[in-house]
Structure formats: structure tokens, C-alpha cells
Amino acid sequence: MMEFPTYLFSFTLLVSALLVGMLSIYIGTTIRELTKSVVLTMWCATIWGFFYGLELISHTLPLKILFLDLQYIGISFISSFWVLFAIHYTSYKSKKFNLILVALFTIPVVTLILVLTSPYQHFFYESISIVQEDNFTNLVLVKAPWYYVQVAYSYASFMLGLIILWRRFRHSNPLYKTQTKQIILAGSIPIVFNMLYQSGIYRPFDTIDLTPFSFLLSFGIVGLSIARHNLFNIKPIAQNKIIEALTRGVLVLNAKSEIVDYNSEMKSFLDDSTQMITGAFGPDLFSNHSEIQKLMLSSGEKNIGYELETIGKKKNIQVEKIDLKEEQRTIGTIFLFEDTTEQIEINKKLKFQAEELQSLNNLKDKYFSIISHDLKGPVYGIKELIHLTNTGLVSQEEFMEMLPEVSRNMEQVAMLLDNLLAWSSSQLKGGETVNTQEFDIHKVLIQQKGILERVAAEKQLDITIDDQAKSLVNGDKNMIELVIRNLINNAIKFSSNGSIISLTTVDEQDYVKICIEDNGKGI
Structure with a gap:
């Protein structure tokens, strides 16, 4: 057997x-x-x-x-x-x-x-x-x-x-x-x-x-x-590998609101991560956030936001609720937690940048409008004068009498073109940039005085320089020359005949103050 x-x-x-x-x-x-x-x-x-x-x-x-x-x-x-x-x-x-x-x-x-x-x-x-x-x-x-x-x-x-x-x-x-x-x-x-x-x-x-x-x-x-x-x-x-790979916090509750599963990222969204235990009552994790407890226990809302403060830093948290159904019966719920703090900050920056860009566009349009007006006047005036001279309506003697005024207008156009070219150059280089270097400010004043002295002489203006401050400074030389030239040109434009335009430099702690003073009407 x-x-x-x-x-x-x-x-x-x-x-x-x-x-x-x-x-x-x-x-x-x-x-x-x-x-x-x-x-x-x-x-x-x-x-x-x-x-x-x-x-x-x-x-x-x-x-x-x-x-x-x-x-x-x-x-x-x-x-x-x-x-x-x-x-x-x-x-x-x-x-x-x-x-x-x-x-x-x-x-x-x-x-x-x-x-x-x-x-x-x-x-x-x-x-x-x-x-x-x-x-x-x-x-x-x-x-x-x-x-x-x-x-x-x-x-x-x-x-x-x-x-x-x-x-x-x-x-x-x-x-x-x-x-x-x-x-x-x-x-x-x-x-x-x-x-x-x-x-x-x-x-x-x-x-x-x-x-x-x-x-x-x-x-x-x-x-x-x-x-x-x-x-x-x-x-x-596979399930765990997927939820662990997610950058969002994942919390899975069964029909009794008990914790079934979660990923390690989820702990960063809790006031006290030690309470995260499989089988525990899910809403107890959010005893300080009644809105999250309400979301977990109700069948209404699907999305909600709340603030979480950790180590003195506030986080904006967005929660998404997904019901798990089997034959029309809810057998559990998945909650996805996402830190939207950085996204909110990015949205604020984008909104600010959009507003700033719109402001710059408006300013650019205004600049072009002014430039167009200031260029059209002198250029069309000269064009019309040349046309009248060619047709004989303006005699050569009359043309010569008008020539000083034409010269003054062309000086203004040249100054305007200098400013426009400087601005265009800065925009082509990716926006306004400052190229700092050491230079002699007194030499700049003397140079700009020499450029505009002929224009000043037509109004019998005297440009004086009182250089009390130290001569060597740090800054963007091209921009400083442009600003001083514009200020002197404005002073010439609005000064009374025979008056004085005074250029002075004064030491002020770590800076040099440049003053351009005239006796004309204006500010």
C-alpha cells in the first residue's frame, strides 16, 4: 500500500x-x-x-x-x-x-x-x-x-x-x-x-x-x-510609484473618510504630519482648517483654497476633490493638494509687468507724438521756404534775412535727433543700461558749453561755469552729456536776451550736484 x-x-x-x-x-x-x-x-x-x-x-x-x-x-x-x-x-x-x-x-x-x-x-x-x-x-x-x-x-x-x-x-x-x-x-x-x-x-x-x-x-x-x-x-x-512621482500631495480616503493611502509630498501640507496614519480619520488631520473638513465630509464643493503657515511663512494651498465611484456608489475620495504660492506670485509679477509694459507703450506713443510734432514744424517750414524761394515768391534778400531763424530751428532739430538717437540706441541694446566709468565732469561742462555757445550768442546770452566740486566722478558719461546738453538748450530757449546762464558744481557727501540756472520764464 x-x-x-x-x-x-x-x-x-x-x-x-x-x-x-x-x-x-x-x-x-x-x-x-x-x-x-x-x-x-x-x-x-x-x-x-x-x-x-x-x-x-x-x-x-x-x-x-x-x-x-x-x-x-x-x-x-x-x-x-x-x-x-x-x-x-x-x-x-x-x-x-x-x-x-x-x-x-x-x-x-x-x-x-x-x-x-x-x-x-x-x-x-x-x-x-x-x-x-x-x-x-x-x-x-x-x-x-x-x-x-x-x-x-x-x-x-x-x-x-x-x-x-x-x-x-x-x-x-x-x-x-x-x-x-x-x-x-x-x-x-x-x-x-x-x-x-x-x-x-x-x-x-x-x-x-x-x-x-x-x-x-x-x-x-x-x-x-x-x-x-x-x-x-x-x-x-504601479499605483504607489505614480502617486509618489506627483509633485502634488495625494490623500485617499475610503467611504468612511478613513485614510487609505497618501504620498510623502502630502506631509508638507499638514500642520502636524505625525497624525498621518493609515486607517485614521481623515478630517482630523485638518482640525485647524474647518473649510477642509467641510470639503471632506460634504458632497458639494470640489475645489477650495486655504492658507498654511509653516516656520513663519504662509503658503497658499489649493485642494481638488475627486470622487471614486463604483456602480453609482461612492467608495472613496482622492484629494489633491497643490502649493500655489509661487504661481500666485508669478501671476502678480506678470500682471505688474503687463501694466508696466502698457505704461511704457503709452509713454512711447506720447514720445513719438511729441517728436513727430517737433520735427514736422521746422522741417516743413524749411521745405516751404525753399519752395517759395525757388518760385520767386521770396527774394534772395528776404531768404538771407530768414536764415538765422532757420538756423536756430535746425539747431533744435539736431538736438531733438541727438536725443532720439540716444533713446533708440538704448532700446536696441535691450532697454536702458548704465555704463559706469570715471570721467572729468568739468571737461563735460566745458565741452557742452562750447557746443551750444553759438546758439546762446544769437540771444546774446553768457554761459558761465563755476566748478567748485571735485572734477572726477563715476557715472554714465554719454547720458550725463545728453542731460546737460538738454538742460542748457532749454535754458537758452527760455532765457531773455542778454541774460546769464550759470553752470555750477557743488560737493554733497559722496555725490556732485550740477546746477544749470537761468533767469527766464519757466519752472
């Missing part, structure tokens, strides 16, 4: 192991977004089941020990990869992840070394012998202390993986709950079988361990679900 089940179990194990192994290869190569740790877990189950099947049908002690040793490549690491899968699946993040990896794989590595090296194998098994029972050979293992360390580690690791999965998704929406329950069930069944076998409570076949069967069955079902029904096509891994 023993021989038939043994070969039947062996055949079933070998076939199941090969099928699960091929399925894991298919999944690993076709479903790229799937975390590789689930594939490695399936491979560990494959190795365990395959070599256990070979052990069952072997008849010699060395061959059975060889297949037993090879089983531990899968047995040692299956629980470690299970925890690693749970960590990846739930997108758990930790700065000490490398230490976690060391803790996960230290005991399995030690176990494999002890099992595979003859000098140290007695730490795992005190003795290994073979017993013959009705044409069936079975290993008799006397277990050493490290065997129990490995068993305890495996149980603890599987429980840890189950806890990670359950705690992460116990408040999630129905899609993730169903998916996670399938995975938890797949990890729980083999451990239950192994506990029953190890304790001797349930052994339907006295000498056969059903744990490899249960692992292959469980992960075979999960593998088929992945391959056929795309179990992971909307994975929490």
Missing part, C-alpha cells in the same frame, strides 16, 4: 514542479512590470518540490542525501523571497533597506552552508539514516538545533510577509482587497500544512511531507491568475 502512493506523489511533485517552474519563467519574461521576487518565490517552491519528488523515488542513502541537500536551495530562501515580495508589492520604503536584506538572507545562507558542507552538517542534522518499509525507502532524520532555527525563521518570515500585506491593504478599496486576499491565502496554506506536519497533528501519509505539494498548488494557482487574468495589471506597486 505504501509503494503506490509514494510513486504517485513523486510523479505528481515532479510534474507540478516542472509546470510551476515553466509558468514562473513565462511570467518573468512576459509580465515586465511584475516584481521579480514573486517569480523567485515560485522558483524556490519548484526546486523544493522537484528534488523532494526525486528523493521519494530514490533507494540509496547517498542519492537521497544529495536530493535532500538540493531541496534546501529552495527551502532556505523561499520565506526570504516571500518577505521581499511583500515589501516590493506594498512599496515599503526604508533608508535601512540594505540592512533589511542582510537580516532576511543571513539565516538562509548559513542554513545552506551547513546543509551542503559535510563537516558542519551535524549542526543541522545529528544523523541521517535510511529505513526500508515494504519496498519503500525513507530517510530518518535526527534534527539538530539549527534545524529548529531555520524552521522558526521560516514561520516568522512568512508571518511577517502576511502582516505587511494585511496592514498595508486592510483599508484599501475592494479591488486591492480582493487581490491581496488571494496572495495572503496563497502564502498561508503551505505554512498551515507545514505546521500540521511538523507538529504531527495531521499526517495523512505518515512519512510524506505535504508542504511542497501545498506550495506548488498555491503558487501554481497564483501563477495562473497572473498569466491568464492579469492579476497584477493594476498593481499597488
